[in-house]
Amino acid sequence: EDQVTQSPEALRLQEGESSSLNCSYTVSGLRGLFWYRQDPGKGPEFLFTLYSAGEEKEKERLKATLTKKESFLHITAPKPEDSATYLCAVRLTQGGSEKLVFGKGTKLTVNP
Amino acid sequence: DTEVTQTPKHLVMGMTNKKSLKCEQHMGHRAMYWYKQKAKKPPELMFVYSYEKLSINESVPSRFSPECPNSSLLNLHLHALQPEDSALYLCASSQGTGRYEQYFGPGTRLTVT
Numbered sequence: 001e002d003q004v005t006q007s008p009e010a011l012r013l014q015e016g017e018s019s020s021l022n023c024s025y026t027v028s029g030l031r032g033l034f035w036y037r038q039d040p041g042k043g044p045e046f047l048f049t050l051y052s053a054g055e056e057k058e059k060e061r062l063k064a065t066l067t068k069k070e071s072f073l074h075i076t077a078p079k080p081e082d083s084a085t086y087l088c089a090v091r092l093t094q095g096g097s098e099k100l101v102f103g104k105g106t107k108l109t110v111n112p
Numbered sequence: 113d114t115e116v117t118q119t120p121k122h123l124v125m126g127m128t129n130k131k132s133l134k135c136e137q138h139m140g141h142r143a144m145y146w147y148k149q150k151a152k153k154p155p156e157l158m159f160v161y162s163y164e165k166l167s168i169n170e171s172v173p174s175r176f177s178p179e180c181p182n183s184s185l186l187n188l189h190l191h192a193l194q195p196e197d198s199a200l201y202l203c204a205s206s207q208g209t210g211r212y213e214q215y216f217g218p219g220t221r222l223t224v225t
Contacts, residue, residue: 102154
């Protein structure tokens with residue numbers, strides 16, 4: 001069965017303390033891996049799309065990478081405003097249409 | 113502009129009420145989605161519309177009835193809901209159902225009493 005697993009469930013960092021979030025997946029034929037950021041009570045905000053192993057994308061303090069089995073979201077010198085839940089999702093094909101399946105997310109807290 | 117709007121922001125309804133959620137996008141996207149998100153859980157797909165036609169229904173109970181009147185609008189009609197249906201309902205859109213990212217609206221917080 002296709003599955004998306006994120007770790008850790010929660011991560012607490014000090015401001016400036018770099019770290020990485022992990023998203024591992026077991027899908028047959030990856031058709032895209034997505035990272036989203038979600039603040040409490042709000043809709044997910046699109047961050048990155050990755051399609052092939054070795055691909056990397058960057059945005060401000062965030063960098064997403066992809067291997068054949070997992071993706072990492074690296075956060076460099078985080079600030080308190082980076083506190084949010086980070087969701088990973090993979091695109092699957094079903095009945096001729098494609099859908100996203102989300103992991104449970106990593107809740108990141110950055111303390112000043 | 114990657115804005116998806118949803119109304120209302122909050123909705124409280126009784127189990128015998130009929131209400132509707134509305135979603136709108138003006139990005140020219142041809143795929144629209146409804147997700148349900150319970151507290152501390154990831155979004156779960158409910159319905160997918162592609163070119164105004166329903167393409168995926170994730171075995172959602174019939175008390176949820178989606179409608180896509182045109183390519184910019186998506187409605188979710190609610191009837192005879194249960195308290196366990198209380199959740200954040202998210203709408204999303206994308207250029208198509210292929211290799212395109214989905215953009216989410218802010219959601220409607222639904223409470224069923």
